[in-house]
Amino acid sequence: MKKNERISIITKILSDHPNEVFSYNYFTNLLDAGKSSVCEDVAIVKSAFRIIGVGSVETFSGATGGVVYHPEVSTSEEVGILDEVAKLLLEPWRRIQGGFIYYSDILSNPRYAQNIGRIIASKYRDQGIEYVVTSETKGIPAALETARYLNVPMGLIRRSNRVTEGATTSVNYISGSSNKIKTMYLSRRIDLIGKKVLIIDDFMKGGGTAKGMTNLMEEVGAKVMGICIIFVTKLPVEKLVDNFTPLIIMDDDDMDGAGLKVSLYSK
Amino acid sequence: MKKNERISIITKILSDHPNEVFSYNYFTNLLDAGKSSVCEDVAIVKSAFRIIGVGSVETFSGATGGVVYHPEVSTSEEVGILDEVAKLLLEPWRRIQGGFIYYSDILSNPRYAQNIGRIIASKYRDQGIEYVVTSETKGIPAALETARYLNVPMGLIRRSNRVTEGATTSVNYISGSSNKIKTMYLSRRIDLIGKKVLIIDDFMKGGGTAKGMTNLMEEVGAKVMGICIIFVTKLPVEKLVDNFTPLIIMDDDDMDGAGLKVSLYSK
Numbered sequence: 001m002k003k004n005e006r007i008s009i010i011t012k013i014l015s016d017h018p019n020e021v022f023s024y025n026y027f028t029n030l031l032d033a034g035k036s037s038v039c040e041d042v043a044i045v046k047s048a049f050r051i052i053g054v055g056s057v058e059t060f061s062g063a064t065g066g067v068v069y070h071p072e073v074s075t076s077e078e079v080g081i082l083d084e085v086a087k088l089l090l091e092p093w094r095r096i097q098g099g100f101i102y103y104s105d106i107l108s109n110p111r112y113a114q115n116i117g118r119i120i121a122s123k124y125r126d127q128g129i130e131y132v133v134t135s136e137t138k139g140i141p142a143a144l145e146t147a148r149y150l151n152v153p154m155g156l157i158r159r160s161n162r163v164t165e166g167a168t169t170s171v172n173y174i175s176g177s178s179n180k181i182k183t184m185y186l187s188r189r190i191d192l193i194g195k196k197v198l199i200i201d202d203f204m205k206g207g208g209t210a211k212g213m214t215n216l217m218e219e220v221g222a223k224v225m226g227i228c229i230i231f232v233t234k235l236p237v238e239k240l241v242d243n244f245t246p247l248i249i250m251d252d253d254d255m256d257g258a259g260l261k262v263s264l265y266s267k
Numbered sequence: 268m269k270k271n272e273r274i275s276i277i278t279k280i281l282s283d284h285p286n287e288v289f290s291y292n293y294f295t296n297l298l299d300a301g302k303s304s305v306c307e308d309v310a311i312v313k314s315a316f317r318i319i320g321v322g323s324v325e326t327f328s329g330a331t332g333g334v335v336y337h338p339e340v341s342t343s344e345e346v347g348i349l350d351e352v353a354k355l356l357l358e359p360w361r362r363i364q365g366g367f368i369y370y371s372d373i374l375s376n377p378r379y380a381q382n383i384g385r386i387i388a389s390k391y392r393d394q395g396i397e398y399v400v401t402s403e404t405k406g407i408p409a410a411l412e413t414a415r416y417l418n419v420p421m422g423l424i425r426r427s428n429r430v431t432e433g434a435t436t437s438v439n440y441i442s443g444s445s446n447k448i449k450t451m452y453l454s455r456r457i458d459l460i461g462k463k464v465l466i467i468d469d470f471m472k473g474g475g476t477a478k479g480m481t482n483l484m485e486e487v488g489a490k491v492m493g494i495c496i497i498f499v500t501k502l503p504v505e506k507l508v509d510n511f512t513p514l515i516i517m518d519d520d521d522m523d524g525a526g527l528k529v530s531l532y533s534k
Contacts, residue, residue: 008315
């Protein structure tokens with residue numbers, strides 16, 4: 001195998017497995033090359049990733065030495081991605097009676113889900129997240145992509161009790177949109193005791209769902225390390241949860257969508 | 268920039284954007300290199316991808332020339348991936364009263380979702396799929412990954428009518444698990460007229476949901492190119508839809524999960 005081919009293969013494998021540690025042995029066996037050659041190859045990949053700003057390749061030396069790729073999104077790239085999403089929200093055909101905005105197609109689009117997941121994973125990369133948790137349905141794609149980039153499992157909170165989840169832990173919460181008491185459920189077959197979780201959801205107005213998800217995490221013994229919400233309305237200013245990171249702020253004065261203004265939240 | 272770095276960068280970009288055509292101009296500008304150099308680099312990436320069996324890099328020459336990466340999964344890799352999933356299903360703690368098997372965690376795990384999506388995308392890569400469609404909830408991750416690999420949007424069919432979807436098209440279907448008539452909904456803001464769609468779902472027993480999804484696609488003027496279901500029960504042998512591709516067959520004679528046998532369906 002040529003050196004150039006080795007570099008392409010190492011790039012492909014690291015790129016497909018973000019935040020996963022590969023031993024040097026793995027690459028020396030796969031590529032039929034010596035450790036010093038692999039080290040040189042990895043240094044090239046590291047440099048290439050730095051040039052295009054897609055994250056850092058870290059290496060550990062010693063007997064347990066290895067390589068890991070941490071994806072990162074620069075602030076300018078983040079602004080570019082979120083600005084594109086924010087512009088889409090303003091399209092008049094998205095307005096739904098009652099002041100809602102149709103955005104299911106945006107979050108279900110793999111390109112946007114992938115980019116949003118990359119942004120969120122980049123924000124929480126140093127927090128030791130062990131689980132990404134979301135509630136059905138529209139936030140699932142972005143949560144999945146975040147979990148993929150962080151290399152952790154995703155836990156799915158259900159809005160109704162399903163026989164296929166087995167025994168569940170449930171909490172009640174106040175749904176902001178309907179102002180009714182509802183219930184959310186998590187299968188007891190997911191063990192989150194002591195786990196550091198990141199909560200992701202697609203939309204927040206009053207914060208009732210996020211508060212419910214936080215309570216549910218407390219019930220099952222998880223540690224909430226962060227709450228990241230893709231779309232957050234400006235009003236009401238006071239939300240039921242204190243610490244959360246919005247990506248895009250929706251400011252809709254006249255509540256019919258026609259006066260929607262969007263802005264990015266950067267921290 | 269060194270040639271080695273260019274190769275790593277081209278690999279990263281093609282890997283992150285499967286089935287997306289990049290012009291040579293894109294790479295010559297990004298890499299500040301001549302077209303002949305980029306052509307040589309792409310040839311190396313093509314060769315590297317062939318060596319590790321991750322798919323084909325195709326090039327088009329001429330003024331509109333470009334490069335595209337089509338991910339592929341070999342039969343042996345597919346068998347390895349699905350065999351691992353099948354073995355997980357047999358774990359005794361997954362049995363739920365009523366003969367159900369808990370597998371929400373498997374399909375929500377980004378690694379499995381990614382691999383299953385890669386497998387499905389590989390099967391349908393030459394069918395000109397323009398949309399992947401799934402119904403909530405558990406099949407969403409695999410459907411999203413399939414759409415990501417095919418580079419097409421994902422359409423989400425809802426099991427209840429949500430105000431945030433706006434006006435919907437709905438069809439009734441018979442849910443096999445409850446034997447009740449239920450309704451599924453697709454937002455009318457998704458335009459599938461004349462679109463070639465691939466239907467993906469996580470589970471099939473009688474085929475009622477798949478038939479409902481097929482009817483819904485007919486209602487909105489889409490052309491169903493395929494139906495791919497991750498887990499399909501062996502019984503009943505006669506399903507309500509004729510043409511579908513299962514990935515894993517669940518054969519559960521005694522209907523309490525204890526006698527579950529799993530097998531792979533290869534076509």
